[in-house]
Amino acid sequence: MRHRSKTVKLKRTADHRRALLANLACSLIEHGRIRTTLAKAKALRPVAEKLVTLGKRGDLHARRQAVAFLRHKDVAKKLFEEVAPLAAKREGGYCRITKLGARMTDAAPMAVIEWVDQSAEAPAEDVAPVEAKVAEAPAKKSKAKKAEDEAPVEVEAEEAPAKKPKAKKKADEPAEDAPAQEEAEAAEDKE
Template identity: 30%
Template structure:
């Protein structure tokens, strides 16, 4: 029976799962975002946020606790690696060290580089100094891993950006709302003019109808004398013929 078992097991032993959480958290703190599967991202998210909360307290005790939760190691050594493309050396989350700050020995091993725990205590803690919880987000990419087809997501640190600034434009819903607001304002602005035009049209309609009625009434009266004159002329012509 599943008694006294906390969290997702992820089909791993406790030691394997702890090591996996440490590696995922270290990669997230170093790069600002990582790509992993959805179950792993959901499982490691509370672990990462707990470390950030402890780092914000500061002090020697907080540092000791973080060292017990993470494996302190050298980070950002890839900045000085010539095999890494320049396009991958840009980071939108942190200020990367200069290449001169990273040193290698004659065997190619990293001799001097920033430390992970120090990076968490300074850069990460200062980044979320004014934020109470919710330091990470899970972004669904819609892609699937080859083989088992599981969902791939991006686990990243929350920044200072807004929703509209993520893609550099106005969201579709906001564009629709703006168009509707502009259309409503146009209707309100042109409502008075349209009302006056309708009133003028309604007032002109009876006058036009009255003029048309008068014209129809005058037409038969004008035609009657003409018919009488025509009949009189015919009678006169007939009388003259009889006299002849």
């Protein structure tokens, strides 16, 4: 029986799950906001919050623990220097999960996980707002609307300057005229 077993297994072995969560945590620290499945976001939240707690502690042992889990010194450095100071006044709840709806391909529930303090003060520069992308998703149209949209629309196109056609070599021309013809084509290209 699974009494008091809180580990979300995500249908992976323990090593695979640990590597997945470490990679997700690195991406979250690096970008400030990531888009993933809802199950992975829920599994990532306790891991990310424990890493922020290590960052708030800030001692050498906490740094070594963070590097041991994340396996990237530069990401651990960003955790301790940028992410943890923003959450210094907060007692917990450093992450926010926002549901996005089903993924188009396999209908998996998607979510965005982000830092609460970072999104309020300095939005993530590398990641475009996902909410805007979801809002731009095309709505289903009725058959009448589709017929109207598919009607040809006349658009005036700007006339592009016509290019001069290059003279093609003929197979029956003698080979000795080839250098002269190449020189003539090069002169035309320069003009």
